[in-house]
Amino acid sequence: MAKKVEVSNLNLRYGDFHALKNINLSIEERSVTALIGPSGCGKSTFIRCLNRMNDLVDHVTIDGSVLLEGEDIYRKGIDIDNLRYRVGMVFQKPNPFPKSIFENVAYGLRVNGVKDKSFIENKVRESLVKTALWDEVKDDLKKSAIDLSGGQQQRLCIARSLAVEPTMLLMDEPTSALDPISTAKIEDLIFELKKQYTIVIVTHNMQQAARVSDVTAFFYIGELIETDTTSKIFTNPKQEKTQNYITGRFG
Amino acid sequence: MLPQEQASKMIRDNTVKMWMITSVQIEKAQKYMHNKEDVKLKELKKNEKYIDSYELKLYFDCENFLALFSPVAIDLRFVLSTLHISYDLERIGDMARKIVQTLKTCTTLTEDMIALFEIDRMFDVCSDSLEKVLNAYETINSDIARQVLVQDAILNEINKLATSRAVTAIQKNPQDAEIYLNLTSVTRRLERLGDHIKNIAEEIIFYVEADVLKHKKSRDFLEDNLL
Numbered sequence A: 001m002a003k004k005v006e007v008s009n010l011n012l013r014y015g016d017f018h019a020l021k022n023i024n025l026s027i028e029e030r031s032v033t034a035l036i037g038p039s040g041c042g043k044s045t046f047i048r049c050l051n052r053m054n055d056l057v058d059h060v061t062i063d064g065s066v067l068l069e070g071e072d073i074y075r076k077g078i079d080i081d082n083l084r085y086r087v088g089m090v091f092q093k094p095n096p097f098p099k100s101i102f103e104n105v106a107y108g109l110r111v112n113g114v115k116d117k118s119f120i121e122n123k124v125r126e127s128l129v130k131t132a133l134w135d136e137v138k139d140d141l142k143k144s145a146i147d148l149s150g151g152q153q154q155r156l157c158i159a160r161s162l163a164v165e166p167t168m169l170l171m172d173e174p175t176s177a178l179d180p181i182s183t184a185k186i187e188d189l190i191f192e193l194k195k196q197y198t199i200v201i202v203t204h205n206m207q208q209a210a211r212v213s214d215v216t217a218f219f220y221i222g223e224l225i226e227t228d229t230t231s232k233i234f235t236n237p238k239q240e241k242t243q244n245y246i247t248g249r250f251g
Numbered sequence B: 001m002l003p004q005e006q007a008s009k010m011i012r013d014n015t016v017k018m019w020m021i022t023s024v025q026i027e028k029a030q031k032y033m034h035n036k037e038d039v040k041l042k043e044l045k046k047n048e049k050y051i052d053s054y055e056l057k058l059y060f061d062c063e064n065f066l067a068l069f070s071p072v073a074i075d076l077r078f079v080l081s082t083l084h085i086s087y088d089l090e091r092i093g094d095m096a097r098k099i100v101q102t103l104k105t106c107t108t109l110t111e112d113m114i115a116l117f118e119i120d121r122m123f124d125v126c127s128d129s130l131e132k133v134l135n136a137y138e139t140i141n142s143d144i145a146r147q148v149l150v151q152d153a154i155l156n157e158i159n160k161l162a163t164s165r166a167v168t169a170i171q172k173n174p175q176d177a178e179i180y181l182n183l184t185s186v187t188r189r190l191e192r193l194g195d196h197i198k199n200i201a202e203e204i205i206f207y208v209e210a211d212v213l214k215h216k217k218s219r220d221f222l223e224d225n226l227l
Helices: A043-049 A080-086 A101-111 A117-130 A150-163 A180-193 A206-212 A230-235 A240-246 B003-034 B041-069 B073-104 B111-116 B119-139 B142-172 B174-209 B216-225
Strands: A003-014 A017-028 A032-036 A060-068 A087-090 A168-172 A198-202 A215-220 A223-229
Touching (some): A017 A198, A017 A215, A017 A223, A032 A043, A215 A230, A223 A230, A230 A240, B003 B119, B073 B174
Parallel strands (some): A168 A198
16 A cells, blocks of 8 residues: 655654654555554644644644655645645534535535535535435535534534545544444444545544554654554554553553 | 453452362372272362353353453453363363263273373373463463473373373283273373363463464465465
8 A cells, every 4th residue: 555644753842842752654545543542642733743733833843754645744835725625634523614514515615716516516415425424414405514413513524524625534533522323423434434535543442443443553652652553553562551551551 | 459450350360260170170080090989079070060160150251351341452362361261171171070980980990000001190291281371371471381382292192102002901911901992091081181281371372472373384374365
């Protein structure tokens, strides 16, 4: 499989606080990579480096390189808006806009200047089908997105990301606010989406990491301790720290 | 202590108890071989019921452990290996009983006959191996388990000699043919018993090192055909 992302010697500081320490990680195309580790270990900080979300935080300094499809996303002059279209993000809490279901999904296209009505309609439908939401909402596209259930809202947010044709999806604890049935639907969705997209997911749920990911990376106090195939990490990790964490002995 | 630690301690403690009773069964079978009056068969039967019950209990406890704690890595290997170990211990208990049943029919068994087939040595190797694997399990030490793999060869060797020894002995003393044949059956069972102890040693190595030793020769076939 081709490399989608190549992170080399990545360091990130919030002021004096060294949040990510010399991270090196390759992410393969059309795979799911789970980032695990105790709270404050740098997982979310790392995932936000992949679409430069940390640029929005004060006093952040970053060095090292992050190559997305061979392109350094931290080089001067890069179009950050375009980067964030290419690398979509789904957050812990579903965050639909206070608009209709249709307009939520169409939002990115409209902001991007797309005016072709039938193109937008097709994209909205396609995105809702991909997120297995179409059958549930096709007759209520004008309904407010806020009225959807939590699980449906999260799938809507994923559909919103897909509508602008990203190449990669970042998911920061996408199911932590959802019930088991909605969680299962999102996990099924991740399984389907990886046929087309590269996915990086932050999760505190070990079973979820084991179920959905191909590769797991364990972070601890800003360091990437170990990365390997998920089956290897959950059966025979090389590092004692990883074993202690996944077996619940610390963290 | 966390619930998971409590549950795993309970599984470990019960496995050790099952192990102890199984060891006693082997000792009793050896004693019975020398003097039938020394061993109460009722006690052997009672012990066997305990062994079967422990196997069942461990099966349920391991099932609960898997369902409730979704163990991974060394915790998962602990449960998987314990399940296999309890099965092997139960089989060892069965073997000990079958040996006693066979010996029961040997009414004119003598110490010379026992010595000819090196059955005491086989019993000693089995008892020693079983004690070593127990120690390996309790101390989570795969080096001790590896020593047992070597000891199994002794049992195989003695068992291989049993048939030719029986043939020679029967030629000399045809009136004792039935006893000699029964003794070959005892050596075969002790050799099988050793195989179960070897299985346990392999499970402990899997538990500690995540290295699967069984069917090593089939590994290439597995990789070529099933993976």
